[in-house]
Amino acid sequence: MAEVRMIGGALVMILLIVYILNEVYNSIQFETDTDGNYTGPFGSIVGDLETIGVAALGLLVLALLVIAAQAIMRFFGSSGFGGGR
Numbered sequence: 001m002a003e004v005r006m007i008g009g010a011l012v013m014i015l016l017i018v019y020i021l022n023e024v025y026n027s028i029q030f031e032t033d034t035d036g037n038y039t040g041p042f043g044s045i046v047g048d049l050e051t052i053g054v055a056a057l058g059l060l061v062l063a064l065l066v067i068a069a070q071a072i073m074r075f076f077g078s079s080g081f082g083g084g085r
Contacts, residue, residue, distance in 0.1 A: 003068070004071070007068055011064070014060065014061070018057070021053070030043070030046050
């Protein structure tokens with residue numbers, strides 16, 4: 001049951017992060033140069049959020065799948081990935 005609460009909380013947090021970032025991107029016009037890179041004082045931060053942030057959210061989703069698989073394996077009597085508890 002603890003895994004279900006953790007996965008549910010993490011999914012809500014992912015949805016909040018995606019919603020907030022989407023609202024920020026839609027409300028602010030970020031200028032780009034001819035190469036497509038963002039300009040201005042926060043240009044590097046915006047570029048990092050679009051590359052590293054997407055990869056980090058993808059890894060977080062994979063981690064949630066591993067936790068869910070561990071909980072399912074425990075239902076079938078196996079110790080799963082984390083050893084016996």
